[in-house]
Amino acid sequence: MQLGKLIGQYQILEKLGRGGMGVVYTARDTKLDRTVALKFLPPHMSTDEEAKQRFIQEAKAASALDHANICTIHDIAETEDGELYIVMAFYEGQTLKYRLEHEEFAIGDALDVARQLGRALERAHEAGIIHRDLKPANIMVTDRGEVKLLDFGLAKLMSGLDLTAEGSTLGTAAYMSPEQARGEEMDARTDIWSFGVVLYEMLAGQKPFRGDYDQALLYAILNEDPPPIDEQRPEMPDALSDTVTKCLQKDRDSRYDGMTTLLSDIDAETVPAASGRADARSKRMVSRPVLLSIVGLFSALVLAGIVYQANRGDDASGHSVSSDVIAVLPFAVRGSPDLAYLGEGMVDLISQKLDGAGNLRALNPRAVISLINREGLDINDPESGSRVARKLGAGRYVTGDLLEVGGRLRLTAYLTDTDQPNQPLGEAAVEGAAENLFDVIDDLVTDLLGG
Template identity: 35%
Template sequence: MGVLSGVVSAAFSMEDTLSVLSAGDRIRNYEIQCLAGRGGMGCVYKALDTKLDRLVALKFLPLHLTFSDKDRRRLLQEAKSASALDHHNIGVVHGIEETPDGQPFIVMAYYEGLTLANRIAGRPIPLPETCDIFHQIVLGVSEAHSHDLIHRDIKPSNIILTRQGTVKVVDFGLALVVSDTDATRSLGIPGTPLYMAPEQIQRAPADRRSDIWALGIVLAEMLLGRHPFLRESFPSAIYAILNDPPVELDGIPQELQAVVYRALAKNPSRRYQTCAELQADLERFRNQWRSTDADRKNTATPPPPKPVREFKRYVHDASEPVSLGPDNKSKILRRLTATLAVMFAVLAALWFSPAQFWIRNFIRPPQKHIAVLPLDNLGSTPINPDVAAGLMESLTNKLSNLSPGKESVWVVPATVVRERGIDKPTAALRDLGATYVVKGSIERDGQNVRLTLNLIDTKSLAQIGSIEVDDPAGDIRGLQEEAIRRLARMLNIGPDTRPRGDSSVPAAYEAYLRALSYLQRYDKRGNLDLAISELQSANTSRSTTGSGSMRPSQTARRHPHSTISCRWSTSRWVGYTMMLAIAIWRSRSFNMPWTWIRETLTP
C-alpha cells in the first residue's frame, strides 16, 4: 500500500491535482514508478531518485494553486523547518523542487506501509497497539513543538505505519502553506475541518494546544473505530465539535478515557498545555495497565482500577459548549468596529432574522427545532412564485420572533432550507436536525387566497395539526398573521403575537415578499437590484394607498414615532445595507475585487 493512500479529501477535485504522470515518466532526476496516494493537499508519487539511487515520495500540491513569490518563500521556509526535524517518528523531508513549468513539489522519504486511516478502516484498534501507535505519534509531535513547528492538520491519513512498526507523522506545516496561497486565501483556515480544534473553526490562531485537540480525536478514533463527533452531515459534525460532548468511550479504561477527554476540552486553556503533559498521563496509564495485566494473570481477582480524581471535570470540559474568551471577544469587537460596513452587515443580518438561527445554534441544542418548508403554489390563478418564496421566508422570520425569551425554540432560516433543497420532513430531520416542519400551500382562485399549513413531527411523520385560513380579498399579510397565531398555540411556544412592522396593503406586502425572495437568491446576478426595486415599490404602494385602505388599528400604528412607520420609511436603506453586506461577504469569500462591489451598489 502506498505512502499516502487512504481517505481522499473533498477539498479539491481529482482534476485539480497532477494526474498525468505514469510509470517511467521523469521529472528532473526522479523517475516516476506509480501514484502512491491522493488527497486534499495534492497527490503523491512513488519515484526513484536516479542520482542517489533511493526511493522517494514526490508530493505535488493542487494545480489550481497560484504560487506567488511570497508563497514560494513560505513553502520553502516550512520545508526547511520540517527538514530540520531529526526524529524517527517524523517523516523526512529532503527538499523542495520545481517542475520545468514552475510547479513546486516536495521531495520526501518513501515509507512502505499504510496510513493510520487505512489501519482503522472503521474498526477499533486493540488497546495495546493503540497505545503503542499513539505513544509514537505524540513523541513526533512533541519534537516538532519543541522546535516551534505546529502541524495544524494532524489526522489519520497524515500518519504512516511502516512495515517495521515505526510511526511517521508527515505534512508538517503544509496545511498553513496551502491555505495561505493567493488562490486559497479565501478558504480561511488551514487544516481539515473535522480534525480542527474549536478555536481553529472560529478562526483564532492555532497553537500547540490545537494539535493536542487533533491528537485527542485521533486517539478516540483508534479506540472507537470512528470519529468521536461523527454525524450524518458535515455541518452537524462541526456543530457537535463546538457544542456537544464526544461519543461515550464505553469499555475503555477510565484512565485512558481521561486522556481523551482532557485532550478534547473545548476551551484550550483546559486542555493539556504541552505534549509532555499528555505523554506523562499516557505513560502512567500504560504502566498501570501493564501492572494490572500482570496482576490479572497472577491472581484470581485483580485489584480494581483506581478512579481518576478529576475525571468528571475532564468530561465536563469536553462537553461544555465553546465560548469566546475575553481576549478573543476584544479582538472581535475591534474588528466589528473597524469598518462601518461590517456594522451594516450585522444590522442587516439581524433585520432579516436568519442570524438568530446561528446565534441559537451555537449556544446550546434546542428542544424544538422548526423548519418551514417551501410552500406549494396552487389554484386556478397561482400567485407569483417569488411571492410564494418570500412568504416562506416571512413565515420563518415570524416564527423566529415568537416568544424571544424562550430558548427552547430554534427556527432554521429559510436560506438554509432553500440552499440544501430540503422539501421533505425526513430530509429536514436528517440534514438539519429539525424536530418539526411546517409544510403547506398557498392557493389563489380569483381574488380568494387560502393558506394551508401542516405541522409535522419529523421523527414519527405524524401530523400534529393543520391550519387553513381564507381571505376573499387576497390579503396575504392577514392570512399570515392569523396562521402564525394558530401555529404558535399549536406549538405551545408563546402567546399570540402582534404584527412586527409589515405593511397591511396587499400590493405592498406582496412586493415585500418578492424582495425577500430575491434577497435569499442574491447570488443570481440582477436579483439584488430587483430586491431594491421591490422594496421601493412596497414603500410607494403603502404611501400612495393611504390610510383609507387600512384597518383602524393599523392606522393608529402609523404615528411618526411608531416602530412600523420607522421601519418602513427605511426600507430602501435596509435594501442597500443588505446589498453592501452581501457584496463585502462575497469579496472576502471569493477574492472578488472592490470594483465588483461598486458595480453591484450602483443604483
C-alpha cells in the same frame, strides 16, 4: 504526470494519491538508487502564490525537524515548467486511516501509536511549529510498526509569518479544535485536541464528533460532548479515559499545557491484565455478579488479543459474491440493557469461530459494522443483511439475537443465503449459563454449521 518520466534525478514510478496540498508519486532516485516519494503542488494551484509559499513552508518546517517519527524531507526543487515538488522518504506501510477502516485496535497498540505520535508533536512544538492538520490520513504506520507524521502542509511557525490568516478553517473538519472551527488564533493546544480525537478514534473505533455535513460536525465540536469512551470500550482503564477527556476540553486552558505533560500520562499507562479491575462502566451500570462475569470474560478476550481481527483487506466491495465468504451481523440483544454492547461483540466472537471452518472465510467485523453504521441499516431487516453481505462480497450471512434471563443466556442464530434473504438456510438455538458465554458460542456455531 507520465510514468517513467525523469524529473531531475528522479524517475516517476507510480501515483500514490492526492491531498489538499499536493499530488504524491513514488520515484526512483537515479543517483542514490533508492525509492522516494515526490509531492507536487497541484497544477491548478501553480499560479497561486500563497499556495506556493505554504508548500515551501511545509518542506522547510518538516526538514528542520530531525526526528524518528517525522517524515524525512530530502529536498525541495522545481521542474522546468515551474512546478514545485518535495522529495520525501518513502515508507512501506499503511496510513492510520487505512488501519482504522480495516481493523480494531487493541489498547496496547493504540498506546504505542499514541506515544510515537506524541513524541513527533513534542519535537515539532519545541521548534515552534504546530501541525494544524493532524488526522489519521497524515499518520503512516510502517510495516515495522514505526509511526511517521506526514504532511506539514498547514504547519505554521508560531513565531513567524501566518500564511493562513485568522478566519480561515483549513484542515479536516472531524479533527478540528473548537478554536480552529471558529477561525481563531491557534497554538500547540490545537494539536493536543486533534491528538485526542485520533486517540479516541483508535480506542473507541469511531470519531468522538459526527455529523452528516461539515456544518453539523462543527456544531457538534463546538457544543456537544463526545460519548463517554468507557462506554465504547468497557475494559478502558480509568486513567486513560481521563487522559482522552482532558485532551478534548473545549476550553483550551483546560487541556494539557503541552505534549510533554500529556506524554507523561500516556507513558504511565499500562494495559490492564485480563484478571484486573472491573471497568468503570461495569461498576456503574452492572450490579449482578453474572453480568460482571460476562464483562470480565469479554474484556479478557479483547485484552488477550483473541478477538478476531482480519489483516487481509476484507472489504470486498466491488468483488464477485462468493459462497465461501460469510458475514456476521450484529445480534439483537433483549433482556438486560447492560449487555447491549454484546450486540456488536457477537460479530467479533462468531466471526472468529467461523473463519477457517472448512472453506469459510469470515469478513472483517470492522468492515461489516462500519458499512451498517455508514448506511444506517436496520439489522433486524432481512433485506439489510443481504445488502451488507452482497456489498462486501459474502454469499452467506449470519443474524441472530441474544436473550438474558435470570443469569442464563439464550442465543439464536440464522444462516441465510445472500440471494434469498427471506428463506434462512439454517437455524440454531442454544442456552447456557452467562458465565460460560464462550462455550455457549462454540455450541451455537457447531449447531449452525450442522454438527
